[in-house]
Amino acid sequence: MPGSAPQNRLTVLLRLLLLIPQFVVVWVLSVVAFFIAVIGWFGALVLGRLPGFVEDYLSGYVPYETRINASALLTVDRYPPFAFRAPDYPVQVELRPGELNRLAVFFRLILAIPAMIIQGVLYAGWWTVAFISWLVVLILGRMPQPLYEATTAILRYRMRYIAYMLMLTSAYPKRLFGEEPGSVPGGPVSATRPLVLSGGGRALLVVFILIGIASSATGSITGTFSDGDDDTDHVTGPLVPGPAEAHRPRL
16 A cells, blocks of 8 residues: 555545445445355365365455455545456555465364454444544545554454455464564565554554444443343444444334
8 A cells, every 4th residue: 555645635525425336336245255255165175275266256355345445444545446456556455365274264263253353343443433533634635644554554454354264365364563664575565565553553553442442342331231121112323333234223
């Protein structure tokens, strides 16, 4: 990804509205990805790697989803294309599918639980204060560097988590707080390769983690009190984005 750059305030103002068609497309693609991944799981257990057609689809889906997230989280201003392959887009994802450990594939869902919790907390923290971030970018016309660093760290960790879940890599998600300068030999170099966080970026990332934990805990407490009331119907607004099914009123 490129570094923090000036953004059009109008596209920032209307960012989520402009991305609605992308959200619909990525939802449809994610449903297909689920069934493809199930097929891939069985295939990987037999072959020790993903079948070719599974690898091709998922290798296109993960970058697509990452580009939508990068735009939604205000790290890039350019509208993401409706295409799996976008070599000219500022956000690029490098995936290297290969041989897989069959035992790790068999227990993939269990092994991924810690990473799932971490990425869930990170996203909960970011979206809980998303309005403040949006307002800052709208006023300044760009994302401040510490906020950019923390946000790209969250995006990168989520991408690595999804790639691991979908068996596109055997490497467990790691290095949430970035790397040391020069620690990624070879390949293209950008503002996030290697991802080097400043003190401000690291501090803000910790803040997002703490807010995410508090948000999740508050949501659990709210859900507990709501479940304990059998006499009155309640509709509780979600603190973090989630499936619409989970937020329907109980009758």
